Amino acid sequence: MAGAPSAERSGPAERSGGRAFAGPAPAGASGDVIRTRGLTKRFGDRTAVDGLDLVVPRGSVFGFLGPNGSGKTTTIRMLMGLIAPSAGSASVLGAPMPQSVGAVLPRVGALIEGPALYGFLSGRANLVRFDAADPTADPRTREQRVASALERVGLSAAAGRKARGYSLGMKQRLGLAAALLRPRELLVLDEPTNGLDPQGMREIRALVRELAADGTTVFLSSHLLDEIEQVCTHAAVMSRGRLVVQGTVAELAARAQGRLVVRTADVEEAVRVLKEHGVTDLRPADGSVDGLPPEGEDALPAVCAALVGAGVRVRGFAVERGTLEDAFVALTGEGFDVAG
Numbered sequence: 001m002a003g004a005p006s007a008e009r010s011g012p013a014e015r016s017g018g019r020a021f022a023g024p025a026p027a028g029a030s031g032d033v034i035r036t037r038g039l040t041k042r043f044g045d046r047t048a049v050d051g052l053d054l055v056v057p058r059g060s061v062f063g064f065l066g067p068n069g070s071g072k073t074t075t076i077r078m079l080m081g082l083i084a085p086s087a088g089s090a091s092v093l094g095a096p097m098p099q100s101v102g103a104v105l106p107r108v109g110a111l112i113e114g115p116a117l118y119g120f121l122s123g124r125a126n127l128v129r130f131d132a133a134d135p136t137a138d139p140r141t142r143e144q145r146v147a148s149a150l151e152r153v154g155l156s157a158a159a160g161r162k163a164r165g166y167s168l169g170m171k172q173r174l175g176l177a178a179a180l181l182r183p184r185e186l187l188v189l190d191e192p193t194n195g196l197d198p199q200g201m202r203e204i205r206a207l208v209r210e211l212a213a214d215g216t217t218v219f220l221s222s223h224l225l226d227e228i229e230q231v232c233t234h235a236a237v238m239s240r241g242r243l244v245v246q247g248t249v250a251e252l253a254a255r256a257q258g259r260l261v262v263r264t265a266d267v268e269e270a271v272r273v274l275k276e277h278g279v280t281d282l283r284p285a286d287g288s289v290d291g292l293p294p295e296g297e298d299a300l301p302a303v304c305a306a307l308v309g310a311g312v313r314v315r316g317f318a319v320e321r322g323t324l325e326d327a328f329v330a331l332t333g334e335g336f337d338v339a340g
């Protein structure tokens with residue numbers, strides 16, 4: 001559902017345990033759009049969200065990243081005032097939630113669990129329905145609002161077609177259009193590209209970038225690391241209900257140690273020399289080998305010289321930038337379970 005997010009959540013899989021990695025959120029400027037302190041949600045004896053300190057700066061595209069079941073949706077539901085926390089506090093647009101739901105939600109566009117659309121109605125008629133459900137929306141300017149929301153998400157040409165004939169990507173865009181019927185300071189999107197084909201994903205990501213360029217803060221959850229790297233300025237990483245780390249995407253990726261990649265036809269000999277010179281986690285492949293380089297400024301030239309000295313025909317020698325995935329693995333000691 002767009003605009004007013006749905007409260008229902010189905011079929012959760014059991015997860016438990018967890019480790020703390022993140023310190024308390026830094027004292028932030030008043031411009032933070034979302035801020036939580038020790039936010040916790042327990043379902044019976046299961047802790048879905050555990051002491052979350054989250055800070056989402058105004059103007060950011062904030063990626064809320066974590067494997068399935070790590071607590072992202074539960075957090076979003078608390079932020080939107082759909083469920084009350086068991087402990088801790090949350091503020092959205094400067095007001096406490098859930099106490100300020102009535103004042104805050106009109107300023108927030110939300111797309112949670114996919115939009116609730118009537119398939120037998122056209123895209124345009126669906127938006128008219130959403131708009132009419134908003135008691136503050138002036139009926140005299142409805143047509144204009146709907147047209148500009150359709151335009152915004154690139155659905156003007158398809159607006160007259162029945163929604164059931166829309167691709168998933170088009171349905172998501174229509175949901176976003178519904179969330180954009182009025183100006184929003186914050187957009188909250190729960191897994192907005194889930195289930196979409198690559199084209200649909202590209203469409204939604206492009207739209208998110210455009211909205212952000214216009215000054216809307218976008219908070220989006222995802223279990224896809226590359227999605228976060230592609231569209232987000234900031235990210236927080238969740239694992240088993242706890243915040244592992246948060247910061248700018250560049251900072252997070254910088255925490256990951258880059259890998260040394262040696263391109264050569266003499267892989268076997270290269271592995272031997274690299275091992276001797278402190279390169280660890282070696283992964284030989286066809287025509288190359290990579291591994292974690294030893295620390296220290298002088299280490300790399302020495303490794304290179306040793307390879308050449310041993311007669312290894314070095315075609316390439318480079319340290320590749322660490323990715324968010326490397327950072328996640330380094331921080332949690334776990335693989336990033338994309339499939340959930």
Ligand SMILES: Nc1ncnc2c1ncn2[C@@H]1O[C@H](COP(=O)(O)OP(=O)(O)OP(=O)(O)O)[C@@H](O)[C@H]1O
Nearest residue numbers: 012013014015043048067068069070071072073074
């Ligand atoms: N209503 C509920 N009752 C009981 N347990 C729940 C409920 N909602 C969520 N959980 C549990 O809380 C934990 C976190 O679930 P949540 O849906 O927030 O994770 P998620 O990161 O959003 O995962 P997904 O990507 O699968 O939606 C899971 O262990 C889940 O089983």
